[in-house]
Amino acid sequence: MSGPRVDLKVVMLGKEYVGKTSLVERYVHDRFLVGPYQNTIGAAFVAKVMSVGDRTVTLGIWDTAGSERYEAMSRIYYRGAKAAIVCYDLTDSNSFERAKFWVKELRSLEEGCQIYLCGTKSDLLEEDRRRRRVDFHDVQDYADNIKAQLFETSSKTGQSVDELFQKVAEDYVSVAAFQVMTGAPVCCTAHPTHLITCTHAGSTHRTPGHCWLCPTLEV
Numbered sequence: 001m002s003g004p005r006v007d008l009k010v011v012m013l014g015k016e017y018v019g020k021t022s023l024v025e026r027y028v029h030d031r032f033l034v035g036p037y038q039n040t041i042g043a044a045f046v047a048k049v050m051s052v053g054d055r056t057v058t059l060g061i062w063d064t065a066g067s068e069r070y071e072a073m074s075r076i077y078y079r080g081a082k083a084a085i086v087c088y089d090l091t092d093s094n095s096f097e098r099a100k101f102w103v104k105e106l107r108s109l110e111e112g113c114q115i116y117l118c119g120t121k122s123d124l125l126e127e128d129r130r131r132r133r134v135d136f137h138d139v140q141d142y143a144d145n146i147k148a149q150l151f152e153t154s155s156k157t158g159q160s161v162d163e164l165f166q167k168v169a170e171d172y173v174s175v176a177a178f179q180v181m182t183g184a185p186v187c188c189t190a191h192p193t194h195l196i197t198c199t200h201a202g203s204t205h206r207t208p209g210h211c212w213l214c215p216t217l218e219v
């Protein structure tokens with residue numbers, strides 16, 4: 001892959017057991033792990049390089065723990081994220097309430113973060129439509145209201161998983177292109193010392209900010 005490099009921090013949020021880790025596993029390793037459920041502790045990080053047109057995009061994905069016990073930690077991980085994939089389980093209405101909680105929080109604390117709502121485990125509905133507990137049209141209305149995009153995915157079959165992450169990257173690249181045109185700060189790459197190099201209107205300078213590799217550090 002060639003072309004200008006773009007780094008994009010993405011955070012996965014949502015109630016425990018909704019399938020955040022499985023979504024990342026399917027996208028990054030194209031696999032679905034069977035076996036006993038293992039909850040995420042704190043958060044896990046994985047990077048995936050992909051392309052959008054002539055751009056090389058490195059997605060730095062933070063998979064947070066859904067358990068409310070780790071709620072305070074999740075806040076650390078979404079700081080500076082440019083995209084949040086807020087997951088809920090299509091067969092669990094409570095998980096959608098929890099998704100709304102995260103949306104509210106992101107909207108008030110992380111304004112620059114684009115939100116993607118993701119209804120998970122769609123394969124379970126293929127097996128039995130009556131298992132759906134979150135209505136598609138209700139969520140679509142909600143998504144329109146909060147200016148989010150909506151996907152329904154299955155990590156088991158892979159349905160719409162690549163499309164979701166591809167859209168996240170494409171949206172970010174087009175926002176960055178718009179910022180180049182308007183002269184707004186655009187492309188921040190992590191510096192080894194955790195300082196941020198910011199390319200702004202053609203000149204490169206170091207500026208305070210968050211390192212997408214290390215969300216806890218502020219300089």
Ligand SMILES: Nc1nc2c(ncn2[C@@H]2O[C@H](COP(=O)(O)OP(=O)(O)OP(=O)(O)O)[C@@H](O)[C@H]2O)c(=O)[nH]1
Pocket residue numbers: 014015016017018019020021022023033034036037038039040041064065066067120121122123124153154155156157
């Ligand atoms: N049928 C089906 N099961 C899924 C799917 N995605 C996840 N699961 C199952 O749901 C359970 C929870 O999945 P995880 O990916 O660990 O959920 P999580 O949201 O990361 O959970 P926490 O780490 O606790 O926040 C596991 O038993 C998965 O196998 C899916 O698309 N279809």
